[in-house]
Amino acid sequence: MTEAPAIPPTIPDVVDNTAAHRFEITLGHDTAYAEYNLVEGGIILPHTLVPEVFEGKGVASKLARYAMQYARDRHLKIIPLCPFMAGYMTKHPETHDLVHPTYRARIGLPD
Numbered sequence: 001m002t003e004a005p006a007i008p009p010t011i012p013d014v015v016d017n018t019a020a021h022r023f024e025i026t027l028g029h030d031t032a033y034a035e036y037n038l039v040e041g042g043i044i045l046p047h048t049l050v051p052e053v054f055e056g057k058g059v060a061s062k063l064a065r066y067a068m069q070y071a072r073d074r075h076l077k078i079i080p081l082c083p084f085m086a087g088y089m090t091k092h093p094e095t096h097d098l099v100h101p102t103y104r105a106r107i108g109l110p111d
Contacts, residue, residue, distance in 0.1 A: 014066040034063040042077040045085040064088040068095050079103050
């Protein structure tokens with residue numbers, strides 16, 4: 001059985017891997033990521049993957065916060081197709097203004 005890598009006391013910074021269209025956090029030999037696609041005036045967040053060894057450590061939330069700030073800095077609206085990102089945005093009212101108008105109802109937000 002392979003021993004899980006130690007999680008550092010602070011999670012490494014998120015890196016924008018523009019070639020792969022994803023925000024990444026690498027810990028040891030494993031990479032957690034949130035895929036993205038840029039569209040006119042928006043960003044689609046279709047999928048987030050966090051290796052099991054990192055679950056519950058705040059890695060996915062750090063990716064989400066980075067994605068939200070990325071969108072805010074660029075005046076983009078978010079289309080959260082990824083269930084994790086949609087759930088994160090639903091639970092964090094400070095991100096509600098970032099949700100693309102056509103997707104607000106899909107995640108339970110008023111128009």
